[in-house]
Amino acid sequence: MVTALQLSNRRERLLDSAGALFSRWGFDKTNMDDIARQAGISKGAVYLEFPNKDALFKAVVHWEFARYIEDWLRRLKADPENLSIARMVQHSLAAVDANPFVKALMIRDQRVFGSFLRRDKEFFGLAISMRAELFTQLQEAGIVRDDISASTLAYLISVTGYGLIAGDEVVPAEKKVGFEEVIRAWGLLLERALTPAQPRNRKAARALLISMAEKMQIALRNLDKPGTEENSAR
Numbered sequence: 001m002v003t004a005l006q007l008s009n010r011r012e013r014l015l016d017s018a019g020a021l022f023s024r025w026g027f028d029k030t031n032m033d034d035i036a037r038q039a040g041i042s043k044g045a046v047y048l049e050f051p052n053k054d055a056l057f058k059a060v061v062h063w064e065f066a067r068y069i070e071d072w073l074r075r076l077k078a079d080p081e082n083l084s085i086a087r088m089v090q091h092s093l094a095a096v097d098a099n100p101f102v103k104a105l106m107i108r109d110q111r112v113f114g115s116f117l118r119r120d121k122e123f124f125g126l127a128i129s130m131r132a133e134l135f136t137q138l139q140e141a142g143i144v145r146d147d148i149s150a151s152t153l154a155y156l157i158s159v160t161g162y163g164l165i166a167g168d169e170v171v172p173a174e175k176k177v178g179f180e181e182v183i184r185a186w187g188l189l190l191e192r193a194l195t196p197a198q199p200r201n202r203k204a205a206r207a208l209l210i211s212m213a214e215k216m217q218i219a220l221r222n223l224d225k226p227g228t229e230e231n232s233a234r
Helices: 004-025 032-039 043-049 053-078 085-097 100-106 122-140 150-170 179-194 202-222 229-233
Strands: none
Touching: 004 032, 004 043, 004 053, 004 100, 032 043, 032 053, 053 085, 053 100, 053 122, 053 202, 085 100, 085 150, 085 179, 122 150, 122 202, 150 179
């Protein structure tokens, strides 16, 4: 009998293997046979977890987003400074840059995502939704100005962050600025633009941000697991 732990380990190995192959070969050129071989499991076992490649790809997106949040949290927790918009943004972009799959997602890399993005538009929307929830909480905590809606802020941060990451693909080499300098400067600009005149308790806001990010990470890890409420409703 296959135990729950074995199923969990198989699923994680499958998601890791699929993510690596999608990043290397792209969505269109990667097939379920390749993924099964990379994961060291049978093709039938792959289909026990996911009905088709689209469903597997969506699960990989959620899995890699959770991994990105884990890296962001690690950077945030290791930062001795209290929470600021600048530091939050800098750590976020650095974590995106360190994750090839999420970075490709943010710049809508056609090599990686191929025909899938033409059929499914939800991924960029997922990032905006997560940021909108985050900005709502930070506004309530008094760390972010509240005269601009959280949804508008989430949209602006998402599209400008996309531009910063995607710009590396189109800007001539002699015009490029180092990524670390770019995110430092952008964070400082956002700090000036978004911080209220009298911000409240930054320490409490830091704890709130970490708690929210941890909840998002758990939710993303569980989003495509069999038996979850969302999957049961499908």
